[in-house]
Amino acid sequence: MELTIDRLTKQYQNKIAVDRVTLTLTNGVYGLLGANGAGKTTLMRMLCGILKPTSGEVKFDGIDVASENYRDVLGYLPQDFGYYPKFTAFEFLCYIATLKGLPKERAKEKSKEFLELVSLSDVAQKKIKTFSGGMKQRLGIAQAMLNNPKILILDEPTAGLDPKERVRFRNLISQLGEERIVLLSTHIVSDIENIARTILVLKNGQLIHNGSLEQIIQVIENKVWQCTVDRKMANELSKEYPIINLRQEVDGIFLRLISSENPCKDAVRVTATLEDLYLYYFSEVNKDE
Amino acid sequence: MNRIKKVLKKAYDIPLSKEKEAFLQRLNFPKSSYKDFFIYQISYIQKRVWILSTALIGLILMLLHFENITGDALKIIWITSSVLPFIALVAITEISRSMSHNMAEIEMSCRYNLADLMLARISILAAFNFILSNILILGIQGKTAYSPIRISLYIFVPFLLTCLASLIVLNYIKIKETTYICGGISCFISGINALIIGSNQIAYTDKFVGFWVIIFIALMVGIIVEIIDFIRKLEELHWNLQLTA
Numbered sequence: 001m002e003l004t005i006d007r008l009t010k011q012y013q014n015k016i017a018v019d020r021v022t023l024t025l026t027n028g029v030y031g032l033l034g035a036n037g038a039g040k041t042t043l044m045r046m047l048c049g050i051l052k053p054t055s056g057e058v059k060f061d062g063i064d065v066a067s068e069n070y071r072d073v074l075g076y077l078p079q080d081f082g083y084y085p086k087f088t089a090f091e092f093l094c095y096i097a098t099l100k101g102l103p104k105e106r107a108k109e110k111s112k113e114f115l116e117l118v119s120l121s122d123v124a125q126k127k128i129k130t131f132s133g134g135m136k137q138r139l140g141i142a143q144a145m146l147n148n149p150k151i152l153i154l155d156e157p158t159a160g161l162d163p164k165e166r167v168r169f170r171n172l173i174s175q176l177g178e179e180r181i182v183l184l185s186t187h188i189v190s191d192i193e194n195i196a197r198t199i200l201v202l203k204n205g206q207l208i209h210n211g212s213l214e215q216i217i218q219v220i221e222n223k224v225w226q227c228t229v230d231r232k233m234a235n236e237l238s239k240e241y242p243i244i245n246l247r248q249e250v251d252g253i254f255l256r257l258i259s260s261e262n263p264c265k266d267a268v269r270v271t272a273t274l275e276d277l278y279l280y281y282f283s284e285v286n287k288d289e
Numbered sequence: 290m291n292r293i294k295k296v297l298k299k300a301y302d303i304p305l306s307k308e309k310e311a312f313l314q315r316l317n318f319p320k321s322s323y324k325d326f327f328i329y330q331i332s333y334i335q336k337r338v339w340i341l342s343t344a345l346i347g348l349i350l351m352l353l354h355f356e357n358i359t360g361d362a363l364k365i366i367w368i369t370s371s372v373l374p375f376i377a378l379v380a381i382t383e384i385s386r387s388m389s390h391n392m393a394e395i396e397m398s399c400r401y402n403l404a405d406l407m408l409a410r411i412s413i414l415a416a417f418n419f420i421l422s423n424i425l426i427l428g429i430q431g432k433t434a435y436s437p438i439r440i441s442l443y444i445f446v447p448f449l450l451t452c453l454a455s456l457i458v459l460n461y462i463k464i465k466e467t468t469y470i471c472g473g474i475s476c477f478i479s480g481i482n483a484l485i486i487g488s489n490q491i492a493y494t495d496k497f498v499g500f501w502v503i504i505f506i507a508l509m510v511g512i513i514v515e516i517i518d519f520i521r522k523l524e525e526l527h528w529n530l531q532l533t534a
Contacts, residue, residue, distance in 0.1 A: 049397075049525075050394060050398055050525055068400055071400050074398055076398040078395060080391065084390050085390070095333055096399065099399035099401050100399050101320035101400040101401060102320070102321065103318075104325075106318060147400070
């Protein structure tokens with residue numbers, strides 16, 4: 001089972017949204033990290049065959065992304081999806097199941113099964129328009145799973161979930177990743193840190209990192225420092241180094257920053273996290289926004 | 290033989306199934322055919338589409354019955370052709386449902402994708418409207434001196450024009466509010482149609498039948514072209530600035 005992405009590019013006029021991304025994905029959970037506008041959603045849409053690449057190709061075990069057979073093994077949760085307001089949760093899943101080619105009886109069985117899995121059985125007969133954001137998101141995850149997909153693509157799946165639901169969701173994704181390719185994007189770095197076997201970092205449409213947490217953190221290993229300093233010093237350090245965290249404390253200003261050498265005499269070197277890496281890479285982008 | 294089976298069942302315990310769930314998970318269940326999918330989609334057309342379309346045809350037939358206008362061809366055409374654009378609107382709102390409710394992206398990623406779905410929806414609605422049209426023609430037949438074909442030309446041109454204009458809107462304007470634009474188009478065509486019939490009665494004379502035939506055929510061709518374009522465009526998302534994320 002192999003999803004091959006070969007020099008995948010999407011260009012629109014003078015904007016390159018995805019720039020020659022080449023990857024091979026096998027079983028497991030892949031986390032896609034990137035700031036807003038990095039090209040995550042565009043990449044995911046091309047992997048789902050709903051956006052045509054400018055160049056490059058996507059194949060799953062030799063099956064082209066544009067074919068019905070590819071869609072047959074695909075489960076997709078878009079970042080921003082709607083629903084027909086008159087549908088109940090059960091009707092919605094049955095409807096999607098028919099689009100996924102499930103015969104009606106099996107569609108009903110699977111809909112019940114997945115409503116149970118995402119803890120929506122109690123509200124199966126309630127209209128979706130009465131659901132909270134988290135409930136809609138769980139329903140979205142259920143619809144993506146209906147055809148027992150071999151490729152599961154989830155764009156911001158944890159958006160709108162409360163911390164308890166997120167933990168449940170992470171456990172579910174970990175299980176699903178055992179026998180399929182799961183690619184998920186999120187801004188919640190801890191979600192990716194906890195469940196992704198491989199982390200992909202996308203910046204300006206280019207894949208800048210592809211590896212395990214330990215591998216990609218190497219970039220800033222031994223470069224993360226913490227210190228508490230006065231305001232004047234804090235201002236100076238802010239100008240000189242990328243600041244990961246800044247907060248006012250009783251005895252001064254606490255800073256967490258990235259530097260290849262000791263930035264000040266009271267600074268203590270600390271273990272780098274994925275969040276440090278994310279903020280390090282995307283701080284410029286965030287400043288622009 | 291049956292006795293032996295019964296005795297054997299009593300003699301041995303039935304072994305518990307091993308890894309039944311895992312086996313079922315791996316099993317590739319047969320998929321439904323496009324024909325099955327097409328039939329399933331009939332049940333997913335909103336009830337209000339069936340009800341409203343039937344009610345509008347019923348309204349026309351009732352008006353024709355109670356107005357007692359047998360022989361007044363222009364009044365029959367006026368009533369019928371002014372109401373039919375709204376039947377087109379009902380069908381168009383159903384067709385544009387995926388876009389107006391933001392379901393298109395999920396539907397595009399399924400085995401039977403949005404293009405397949407639209408083909409099914411359009412075919413079902415076209416077949417339904419064809420049946421309703423025949424009922425309408427049967428209801429009008431005998432009330433005017435015009436032949437059923439000629440009366441069809443007059444009453445269906447505004448309907449077809451609404452379909453064509455709405456399809457052009459769906460093809461070229463990619464916003465969720467297209468339904469409102471199509472609603473405006475239906476009202477406009479219905480209103481203009483009512484005005485034309487009142488002031489240009491000459492248009493319904495024998496002299497202009499050829500003109501009506503040409504318009505009818507041109508609209509039919511236009512609709513087919515726009516439907517093909519509409520379905521072709523649904524095979525993928527079309528790039529706009531909202532897709533740069």
